[in-house]
Amino acid sequence: MSKPKTLSQSPLQSWFTRHKDQCLVWLLRGLAAIAGAIILLILIFLIKESLPVLQEVGIKAFFQDRAWNPVEQSYNLVPMIWGTGLTMFGSVLLATPLGILSAIFCHYYAPQSIAIIYRRLIELLAGIPSVVYGFWGLVVLVPMINRLHPPGTSLLAGICILTLMILPTIALVADAAFAEIPQEYLLGAKAMGLSASGTIWHIVIPTAKSGLLIGVILETGRAIGETMAVLMVCGNVVQTPDSIFDPIRTLTANIALEMAYALGNHRSALFVSGLLLLMIIIVLAIATELIDQEV
Amino acid sequence: MSRKASSKLINLDQLFKVVIWLIPLSITAIFIWILSDIVIGGIGQISWAFLTTNPLDAGRDGGIAPILVSTFLILAVCLVASVPISIGTAILLAEFTPNQNWFGRLVRRSLDVLAGVPSIVFGLFGNAFFAQTLGLGFSILSGGLTLACMVLPILIRSTEAGLRAVPQEYRLNSAALGISKTSTLWHLLLPAATPGLLVGLVLGLGRAIAETAALIFTSGYVDRMPTSLLDSGRSLSIHIFDLSMNVSGGDSNAYGSALILILILLIINAIAAWLGSKYNYLYD
Numbered sequence: 001m002s003k004p005k006t007l008s009q010s011p012l013q014s015w016f017t018r019h020k021d022q023c024l025v026w027l028l029r030g031l032a033a034i035a036g037a038i039i040l041l042i043l044i045f046l047i048k049e050s051l052p053v054l055q056e057v058g059i060k061a062f063f064q065d066r067a068w069n070p071v072e073q074s075y076n077l078v079p080m081i082w083g084t085g086l087t088m089f090g091s092v093l094l095a096t097p098l099g100i101l102s103a104i105f106c107h108y109y110a111p112q113s114i115a116i117i118y119r120r121l122i123e124l125l126a127g128i129p130s131v132v133y134g135f136w137g138l139v140v141l142v143p144m145i146n147r148l149h150p151p152g153t154s155l156l157a158g159i160c161i162l163t164l165m166i167l168p169t170i171a172l173v174a175d176a177a178f179a180e181i182p183q184e185y186l187l188g189a190k191a192m193g194l195s196a197s198g199t200i201w202h203i204v205i206p207t208a209k210s211g212l213l214i215g216v217i218l219e220t221g222r223a224i225g226e227t228m229a230v231l232m233v234c235g236n237v238v239q240t241p242d243s244i245f246d247p248i249r250t251l252t253a254n255i256a257l258e259m260a261y262a263l264g265n266h267r268s269a270l271f272v273s274g275l276l277l278l279m280i281i282i283v284l285a286i287a288t289e290l291i292d293q294e295v
Numbered sequence: 296m297s298r299k300a301s302s303k304l305i306n307l308d309q310l311f312k313v314v315i316w317l318i319p320l321s322i323t324a325i326f327i328w329i330l331s332d333i334v335i336g337g338i339g340q341i342s343w344a345f346l347t348t349n350p351l352d353a354g355r356d357g358g359i360a361p362i363l364v365s366t367f368l369i370l371a372v373c374l375v376a377s378v379p380i381s382i383g384t385a386i387l388l389a390e391f392t393p394n395q396n397w398f399g400r401l402v403r404r405s406l407d408v409l410a411g412v413p414s415i416v417f418g419l420f421g422n423a424f425f426a427q428t429l430g431l432g433f434s435i436l437s438g439g440l441t442l443a444c445m446v447l448p449i450l451i452r453s454t455e456a457g458l459r460a461v462p463q464e465y466r467l468n469s470a471a472l473g474i475s476k477t478s479t480l481w482h483l484l485l486p487a488a489t490p491g492l493l494v495g496l497v498l499g500l501g502r503a504i505a506e507t508a509a510l511i512f513t514s515g516y517v518d519r520m521p522t523s524l525l526d527s528g529r530s531l532s533i534h535i536f537d538l539s540m541n542v543s544g545g546d547s548n549a550y551g552s553a554l555i556l557i558l559i560l561l562i563i564n565a566i567a568a569w570l571g572s573k574y575n576y577l578y579d
Binding site: 020021024025027028029030031032033034035036037038039040041042045046048049098101102104105106109110118120121122123124125127128129130131132133134135136138139140164167195196197198200218221224225226227228231232252255256259260270271274277278281282284285288289 | 308311314315318322387388402406409411414417422423451476512
């Protein structure tokens with residue numbers, strides 16, 4: 001009969017067999033450390049790439065220079081910040097009530113079967129690639145707006161497309177928030193003879209408030225970060241718009257457009273705008289965390 | 296309450312009901328509008344030849360064969376890089392870390408932030424880190440690795456959810472039998488958590504294949520058939536973008552490519568839904 005297996009192993013192998021669990025935990029910790037370090041790595045690389053221009057012209061230049069003309073050392077990001085801010089503001093303003101109402105529909109008005117189908121539809125809407133939204137906006141929406149008021153590629157087109165894109169986010173988060181409301185609240189409201197709309201205004205929305213707020217923050221993040229769709233429908237003229245029909249350029253579109261040929265300080269300036277976007281996202285993530293802790 | 300006021304209230308209730316039905320109806324209508332527009336525009340383009348020939352004349356003519364190949368290569372790189380890291384992290388978070396552990400909390404927080412990072416920022420990072428610092432250049436490898444960073448939070452979250460859905464008795468029984476943690480993990484927990492992992496995988500794939508902005512400066516624009524992972528390769532989504540923005544007269548082929556992309560996504564979604572339903576009644 002052959003010897004028991006463990007005796008024929010080398011010292012290293014037998015050590016490994018005895019400490020298998022510990023080895024596994026350290027391996028897993030290593031993998032988790034990689035996963036956790038990526039965000040740090042992103043931050044470090046964005047800072048590293050933006051430092052040259054920040055050291056040369058300072059932060060102020062990005063807000064006070066005459067124009068955005070990186071080839072001539074002038075780096076005014078203000079028109080792009082307006083572009084991002086206005087598209088974000090408009091789309092969040094439109095998508096929030098629409099998304100919340102559509103979640104209310106799912107929970108309190110729709111028959112079970114329709115609610116299930118509608119939820120799947122919202123999930124599908126969330127899954128459509130931004131480039132497809134952009135393409136549809138370019139071939140369908142922009143010509144329509146053009147007939148209304150040329151040139152068509154405009155702040156309005158951007159807001160419309162973005163509203164469609166972020167609506168699923170708020171709708172799904174609101175849906176989850178409404179699912180958490182204790183059934184007793186609703187039964188109580190019914191027993192008191194509160195009307196359906198009264199229940200929703202005075203019971204459902206206040207109870208789900210923090211969940212809804214998180215939804216709004218998430219959709220805001222998506223609206224700020226969206227690139228391809230706004231790049232395709234907004235016209236990309238560097239200007240502070242006077243009307244909703246003016247073409248605009250967002251921070252994200254600016255990076256996507258110029259990164260291909262940017263060199264030296266120009267490239268560095270684009271990384272500065274990336275860093276700005278990342279900072280906003282980090283602030284939003286902290287806000288979510290704070291709201292989450294309060295509950 | 297006077298009768299007038301109460302009838303006014305009922306009217307308000309009715310009005311609210313109308314509004315609340317109108318919104319989902321119009322959202323559904325817009326969804327059908329987008330989808331039918333893409334289908335009507337694209338269905339005429341799609342043929343076996345479209346899928347198997349090279350693009351000609353900057354993509355106005357010809358097919359999308361090299362673009363499909365590049366897309367699948369990018370996805371493959373993305374999965375090969377992200378799956379081991381995600382499974383490892385998810386196991387650590389779900390099985391080996393108490394909820395209040397500082398390391399677990401730190402990793403979870405950083406993943407939460409990572410999930411919100413805009414894709415264009417991933418593109419900048421991928422360009423600076425994979426393409427330049429690691430010297431991979433504009434290549435399928437850079438693009439795939441950038442996407443891997445992007446899908447990590449989705450993969451980890453759903454794998455973790457899958458592991459947490461495994462009943463606690465499994466672990467207790469296994470511990471009572473004196474089975475080591477490693478064996479428990481390997482023979483009990485991982486098989487039980489596979490459906491959750493698969494759902495995450497499918498969702499991550501969906502996110503990755505839809506991505507454009509993160510790939511423009513990492514995997515590049517070249518529409519030739521890639522010969523190695525270090526070649527630049529154009530993904531399907533970039534092809535749609537390029538045809539509709541930079542190539543006049545490219546719209547019809549852009550429609551065709553968009554339809555292919557939507558079809559792939561619908562299949563991915565159907566698989567996710569099927570897996571999800573299968574996995575929901577596993578422990579009920």
